[in-house]
Every structure is written in structure tokens, then in C-alpha cells.
Amino acid sequence: MEKKSSEPARPRIPPAAEGVQVNFCRNPACAQSGIPAGESTGRGQGTPKDRYVVVGAGRGALCLKCSGCGEYPPLKSNQGIAAERARLGAYLAAFTEPACPTEGCAQATVGISAGSPHYRRYGTSRAGSQRYRCSACGKTFSGGSATVGRKQSHKNRLIFQLLMNKSPLRHVCEVAGIAPGSLYPKVDFLHRQCLAFAGHRERRLQAGFAVPRLYIGVDRQEYVVNWTRRTNLPPLNVLESPPLDRKESKEPTDVRGLGPLRPSLSASRPAM
Numbered sequence: 001m002e003k004k005s006s007e008p009a010r011p012r013i014p015p016a017a018e019g020v021q022v023n024f025c026r027n028p029a030c031a032q033s034g035i036p037a038g039e040s041t042g043r044g045q046g047t048p049k050d051r052y053v054v055v056g057a058g059r060g061a062l063c064l065k066c067s068g069c070g071e072y073p074p075l076k077s078n079q080g081i082a083a084e085r086a087r088l089g090a091y092l093a094a095f096t097e098p099a100c101p102t103e104g105c106a107q108a109t110v111g112i113s114a115g116s117p118h119y120r121r122y123g124t125s126r127a128g129s130q131r132y133r134c135s136a137c138g139k140t141f142s143g144g145s146a147t148v149g150r151k152q153s154h155k156n157r158l159i160f161q162l163l164m165n166k167s168p169l170r171h172v173c174e175v176a177g178i179a180p181g182s183l184y185p186k187v188d189f190l191h192r193q194c195l196a197f198a199g200h201r202e203r204r205l206q207a208g209f210a211v212p213r214l215y216i217g218v219d220r221q222e223y224v225v226n227w228t229r230r231t232n233l234p235p236l237n238v239l240e241s242p243p244l245d246r247k248e249s250k251e252p253t254d255v256r257g258l259g260p261l262r263p264s265l266s267a268s269r270p271a272m
């Protein structure tokens, strides 16, 4: 198709999106590593020439050529990366717990976890969830619960343990005495609960909580995940090294072979 003169010129590199710009040299040994390509070539404008040249990489794809080390980092969509970051970090979004639903009530922004004297327990709803009574306006409302309305919620712990210990799904159904049709919704439910748990812990890091002395243990786990594509069938091993706060995990640091962090390090707030 002919390019119309009224169309805006295509940018040289994908524009930054939500502070993300990844179109730079990714060779850690290169002096230009992490320095993004310019939005113009810089030629003929009295400005220094850009560090990178945009070159074709075949099949319509483009990549940069780094003048520092000669590597060819492919051009990536910053918008796509920002969207994926938002999708993966959605569990960190502010948790909204049930609060008084009365408009204009002084406690409309006070969650039920504030407890007495703000709220008092007030029986249960027909579905079995806890009801609360607001002490400011007297209105009662349902607090909701993750497990209300779920049959066999007492089996969740066993199913979670079996899943975490690599039991085959058919084995999980047999041991827990549930049908395969009930297992998959339970896997989704456990996934949501795990994200809620991680969000509850990690939101405090975002807020920058004061840490007098932090003991961090690091554990390495190996996950075996399904194949990445149809032509590549072997299972894929993914290594993860999650850091754990000793107080949270209740595991002694010595077991993990790590001494306490130096006070100068531990006193600094965790950067997120």
C-alpha cells in the first residue's frame, strides 16, 4: 500500500510507554548498555549521531545495531511490555475490604478489619457469610468470605498440599475424593488466594514499611512447567530463588546457610 503523505511519520523506535523504554543495547559488558536509542538519527540537525542504527532483521522485523559492541538487540514494543507488567502486577492493586455501604457515613472508608468499636458482628447471612453492624449509622451489611458458598472447602488444604507436592491431578481427585469437574475451579480458587496472600505481603513493601532489622533467607525451587510450543515437547524447568523474611517464614536463617544481614544493609528500606 502506498504511504499517504497525510499519515504521521512512523517513529524511529517504539515510543516509551508508562516509563518503559527497553530499546537499548542489552550487552552488560557494553558501555552503551541501558542507554536507549534516540528518537531521531541525529543526522543533519547539528546534534551528535545516534549510538544505534535501525536495521532490518528479516520478515519485516527491525533491530538496532549497537555502535559500541556490534550487537543487534531486537526492537520491542514498550506498550506491550507495560501491559504485561500491569497484568502480572494486578495482584498488587489496592485491596478493598468490605466497609459500611452507607453513602456519606463516617466509616464508609473504614474496613471491617478495624473491628471494634467501628463494627460489631451481627449474625450470618443465609449463604453463611458474616454480617456486620456499623456503629456509626447502624446499618448492617454482609462481610463476604472467600470460602462462603463453596462446597467441600474443608478439602482445600489437602488439595493445596497435594498440588504443591507434584501429585498428578488424577491422584489429587482420588485422594481428596472429588470429581475432576470440581478440581479445576478449586485450582483457580487456590490461585486467587495465593495472589491475595502475596499481594497482602508485598503491598507493605511498596508502602515502604520501617524495618528495624531484616533477616532474609533465600530458597531455590525448581518448577517443571508444560512445553512452550507444540514443536518443543520436553517439559521446561524454571528456577526461582524467592527471598523470604525469616520472621514471616518462621525458618531459622542458619538452615539456609545465611548469616544475618549487616545493620547498614538491613536498616535501609527495601527498594521496590
Ligand SMILES: [Zn+2]
Pocket: 025, 026, 027, 030, 031, 032, 033, 066, 067, 068, 069, 070, 071
Ligand atoms: Zn552494545
Ligand SMILES: [Zn+2]
Pocket: 100, 101, 102, 105, 106, 107, 108, 134, 135, 136, 137, 138, 139
Ligand atoms: Zn455506617
